[in-house]
Structure formats: structure tokens, C-alpha cells
Amino acid sequence: MEGKRIAVYLCGGIASYKVVSLVRMFIKNKAQVRVAMTKEAQKFIQPLTLATLTKHQVYTDLFAENNQDFVPHIDLADWSQAAIVAPATANIIAKMATGLADDFVSTALLASTCPKYVVPAMNEHMLLNQATQRNLARLQADGIKVLETKRGFLAEGYEGQGRMPEVEEIYAWLVQQLEVKQDLKGKRVVVTAGGTHEEIDPVRYIANRSSGKMGYALASAAAQRGAEVTLISGPSALPQPMGVKFIGIETTAELATAVKRAYPTTDVVIMAAAVADYRVKKVASQKIKKENASWHLELVKNEDILFGLGQTKRNQLLVGFAAETENLLANAQAKLTKKNLDLLVANDVARKDIGFASDSNEVTLLTKNQEPKHLKRASKQVIAGAILDEIVRLM
Known part of the structure; x- marks a missing residue:
């Protein structure tokens, strides 16, 4: 100042x-x-x-x-x-x-x-x-x-x-x-954000509570710090951030295609999107009528995009998110190792004052062979800046 x-x-x-x-x-x-x-x-x-x-x-x-x-x-x-x-x-x-x-x-x-x-x-x-x-x-x-x-x-x-x-x-x-640093100048950064929708019939879909606010804050902050940013987003009511390339997707399969297309020439991938783990096995071509007292949907697993990126990465720095409701650090540590991540951002979405749809967040950053770093509750813009600081340190 x-x-x-x-x-x-x-x-x-x-x-x-x-x-x-x-x-x-x-x-x-x-x-x-x-x-x-x-x-x-x-x-x-x-x-x-x-x-x-x-x-x-x-x-x-x-x-x-x-x-x-x-x-x-x-x-x-x-x-x-x-x-x-x-x-x-x-x-x-x-x-x-x-x-x-x-x-x-x-x-x-x-x-x-x-x-x-x-x-x-x-x-x-x-x-x-x-x-x-x-x-x-x-x-x-x-x-x-x-x-x-x-x-x-x-x-x-x-x-x-x-x-x-x-x-x-x-x-x-x-x-x-x-005091925006230009420490990401010349770097290509891909950020995924929002939730994905999995179709049930022409009028219904499976979704989650993600608003996209954390991913959008990360994309905006990375662009301000000089990165060439691609934001791949599921449906969101948020305005597109200035200075980023925007790709809109709806399903997990569409997200996977977009990320894989950008991955080979990317320096940093931040997977902040809340991806649907399952999809309906057979999507109805017409609206399903409410004739029965119960309704059974058969679900099949979607591709684990983050796991696949971790197996094929070369020089990329790979960042994942863990939205948990219990055993936060234990579940996050297991995900960091299993998916071969460089950085994992863990947050407790059971809390109403942070996480999905909230303007604020409180997270813990996990990296390999280091003690977890806790970031106390702050606006998602401030949290985004701290996450990028850690990414720059790892790079």
C-alpha cells in the first residue's frame, strides 16, 4: 500500500x-x-x-x-x-x-x-x-x-x-x-466450475448444490495474475469473468471432453467443479408421467475425470477439491494420494456459512509430505488468492 x-x-x-x-x-x-x-x-x-x-x-x-x-x-x-x-x-x-x-x-x-x-x-x-x-x-x-x-x-x-x-x-x-502479482504470466490455467447436470428425461435432471462461485473466483484471480485462463463451467447464474476463455458444458461427459482437449498444453488444472458421480443408465426420450407411487432409477458411474488426469499428467500441476460432510482431513488425504494430485483443497460443505452457494469459504490445503495448511473463513475471492499463492509456490 x-x-x-x-x-x-x-x-x-x-x-x-x-x-x-x-x-x-x-x-x-x-x-x-x-x-x-x-x-x-x-x-x-x-x-x-x-x-x-x-x-x-x-x-x-x-x-x-x-x-x-x-x-x-x-x-x-x-x-x-x-x-x-x-x-x-x-x-x-x-x-x-x-x-x-x-x-x-x-x-x-x-x-x-x-x-x-x-x-x-x-x-x-x-x-x-x-x-x-x-x-x-x-x-x-x-x-x-x-x-x-x-x-x-x-x-x-x-x-x-x-x-x-x-x-x-x-x-x-x-x-x-x-497489489496483484503477475506471477502466473505466460502460464496456461484451466479451471472447472459449477455443477454438472445428468438428464433423466427431457424435463428432469440430476444436479447438485454448486453455484460455481469458488471456481469463478479462481478463474478471475488467475487472469488478474497474468495467466491465460480457460474456464469450463457447468450451468451457473454467475456472470462470465472478464479476461478468460469461457466454455459452457452441462454433463460430466462434456466436461471430460473439454478438459482432455485442453490438458496437453496446460500448465495448471484446477478442478473446482462439483461433478456428478453417477448418471441415469437409460435416459427417457419423453417426459416420464407420475403414474406410480415409487420410481426407481438405475444409475451408472460416470468417468472419474480427476483420477484420469492424475494418471496421465506429465508436467502439469493438478489441483482437486474435496467437498466433505464428515472426516474431512482423512477423506481428503486419501483423495490426494489416490488421484495423484499436487494440491487438494478440502472444505466442509455440511456447514451452512461456507461452501455451496455461500459467498465465503474456509478450507484446508493438502500437499504431499507437508502439514495441512488451514485457511480461516473469508470471502471466496480472498480464498482464491491464497490457493493461487500455494500453486505458485508448488510451481
Whole structure:
């Protein structure tokens, strides 16, 4: 962080009080910080507080300073090496997504060409509204990094999604983003993500609970670190990460074909997909009618893709995942050995606060002839960075 020029854009949400500690953390780690606030943000935090911390005036009004030598919002935009929007309200997210500029904050953000980082915080219903989700997807498609919100006790007095992460997690995420290493430059990385679907009849299929969030976070992080990334994904509602080659698949057989095609010229394969172990032996050509009290499906084993890759690997580094509900380390260690993996990421999917569909994860990294390394609960973006650090070390 030392010497980084960071513009913090403070918006009008109850979580704005946390940003004071975030600004202090930046300054403590020798970053240069300037702050701009919306009119609504000033109802929660006094500009004087942040001016005292940063030793610089706080920008609040687009027309307050009529300086002939420079235009303040352009000056701030040109000065910044990074722009942090926190808490990012539904309002500022909508403005950024549509290019609206009607106050100092939105105008300076529109003029900024530096990397932008958005930390949303709002009511769950506002967050999950289709308009907000479209706007967040638009920001990500435009290359703006968005930190996922937490589930927790909201200002409205009930539990829900939309809570702003704690300052320490925000800072760790920003450090990871701002100080991105290029230690995977020139490497070809394949990441598999999401679950697979196995057809029963034209309208039904066997699936699992995987959302694809961990795999997508890994693909995005690897691309940021300079890798040439191919993401092979089962059905997922997530937007495709920027800067990666995307291959969509549905069945385990399709996943196997895509991975094998890429494998010979790949340096690292990260098998984060939750692959269906079985498929229906005989798929019905027409919809099966609900005529009987019971229904028996005959299942046959799918190909063990990861095992096959482990048997045929040459110079590739092979990473697997173990989603377990019991005996986590014992089962993971057996899988590491049996499938000839270089690294195995084990997580307990019986827990509701991590794993499938969660924004957070807590995992243990296993390698050959070394003690397991535990990564405490954090966002999947932060966990992805730590996994890639271990991959680089092994390489």
C-alpha cells in the first residue's frame, strides 16, 4: 500500500461509519488518501472527521470550489491510482452502471480511468432487486471489481444479505486487488466450475448444490495474475469473468471432453467443479408421467475425470477439491494420494456459512509430505488468492 494514491468515495448508508476505520488503515500502511462524500453520506459522518485523518480537504460539492487553476473532480480523478466506493449504495451503483453524473462523487468516478473497487451495502430486498443485480453485473462486465456482501444482522432489525463486510476483510481484499502479482504470466490455467447436470428425461435432471462461485473466483484471480485462463463451467447464474476463455458444458461427459482437449498444453488444472458421480443408465426420450407411487432409477458411474488426469499428467500441476460432510482431513488425504494430485483443497460443505452457494469459504490445503495448511473463513475471492499463492509456490 505504501505510496498508493487512493480515492475513497463515501456514500449515504449506515455502514459508512466503518469507512473511517478503513481510511485509517490505508493511512497506517502509508497510502495517500483523499475522500469525496455524497450529500447523504454527510448525514452519517462529518467531513471534518475524514479531513483530520487524511490531512486533506474532503470533496463534497461539485460547484463549491471555483478554482481557475484546476477542476476539482477532474483533479481527483487524475490523481487517483485506485477508486474505492464504500459503502456503495444502490443509488451510486445505478449511477455508475448507466454513466449518470449529477454530483461530485458520480462525476469524479465517471472521469476516473484508474481501477475501481465497489463495496456494496444495503437492504437485502434492494440488493436482490433485479435492477440492482443487473447494475452489479454491468459493473463487473465493465471491469469494475465488486466485493460480495455478507449475510448478517441488518440495520432494519432482521437477518439478511447485504451487510457490508468488516474492515479487515475489505482491506485484505483491496490489498489483494491493488497489489496483484503477475506471477502466473505466460502460464496456461484451466479451471472447472459449477455443477454438472445428468438428464433423466427431457424435463428432469440430476444436479447438485454448486453455484460455481469458488471456481469463478479462481478463474478471475488467475487472469488478474497474468495467466491465460480457460474456464469450463457447468450451468451457473454467475456472470462470465472478464479476461478468460469461457466454455459452457452441462454433463460430466462434456466436461471430460473439454478438459482432455485442453490438458496437453496446460500448465495448471484446477478442478473446482462439483461433478456428478453417477448418471441415469437409460435416459427417457419423453417426459416420464407420475403414474406410480415409487420410481426407481438405475444409475451408472460416470468417468472419474480427476483420477484420469492424475494418471496421465506429465508436467502439469493438478489441483482437486474435496467437498466433505464428515472426516474431512482423512477423506481428503486419501483423495490426494489416490488421484495423484499436487494440491487438494478440502472444505466442509455440511456447514451452512461456507461452501455451496455461500459467498465465503474456509478450507484446508493438502500437499504431499507437508502439514495441512488451514485457511480461516473469508470471502471466496480472498480464498482464491491464497490457493493461487500455494500453486505458485508448488510451481
